[in-house]
Amino acid sequence: MTARRVTRVVVADDQTVVREGIVMLLGLLPGIEVVGSAADGADAVRLVAELDPDVVLMDLRMPRCDGVEATRRVRTEHPGTQVVVLTTMRTTTRSFLPCRPGPVAT
Template sequence: MSAERGGAGPAGAAEPVIRVVVADDQAIIRDGLATVLSLLPDIEIVGEAADGEQAVALAVAEHPDVVLMDLRMPVLDGVGATERIVREVPGTAILVLTTFADDDSILGALRAGARGYLTKDAGRAELAAAVRAVARGQSTFAPEVGALLVSSLTSVAVHPPTTPADALVGRFPQLTPREADVLSLVGDGLSNGEIAATLFVSVATVKTHINAIFAKLAVRDRAQAIALVRS
């Protein structure tokens, strides 16, 4: 995981280097983040991804300490990529950096296993501090994100969710929360395009989740999945 470089510290040991993958579908933002972080002596950029599938592949290949993850990406969105990285490379921390600071985005990322959440207007010092914090195993949130999170969790505590997807998580614990969301919508008869629009993800991401659902529940097709949901 962490390498060493830079000058020796007080005890003569080099500072540990935090290995980072940057995932964002906008090249100018991705390149800018990589450039800013690579200027820091304790951070090394080991890969850049333009979509969620690339982020997962890089995480599996490089075992970085941190993946800086955008949420709205093609092929596989940031929530789906986070779920897979947390499952397949558990030593890697996910730090979400996105334009969106709404309740659904925050809770979706945290339920998937993200350790931190910043918005893209974060300054250089705030970004660097967040990367270092999640690499140490800490959680970190932008102030506005923290306020929304407290509000959302308080609401959940007072009014526990009873959505169809929540019930499916209880019935099929092998599914991730996002897969339960997709299965619930499949059970409602929605097409892949309609599910993608409802969840604000790409059709390709929906197909990835549906393939995983079919494998985990041992169903052959959509009809069997719908029958299982409605049983």
């Protein structure tokens, strides 16, 4: 029998309650390992470089480096890491027009 592959995830959101809630929920799922969490885009990019996750769950509105810039940097510098945007913004399409390459899901 082959071992089940674990998906390594970094969660990036500036709201502590949201970030910790997502980390807690993901921790309940088999096959998911949360390897790090960040309160802003700059820390998210740093964690991706350090931890080499499979996926980043990225908020758009964060201090220091927003999710759009962080997504651009992750997708450019670490093309093997996928980015999924989690946001409460009503529209995200315009936010990503200048962002190439963009996220894999919103």
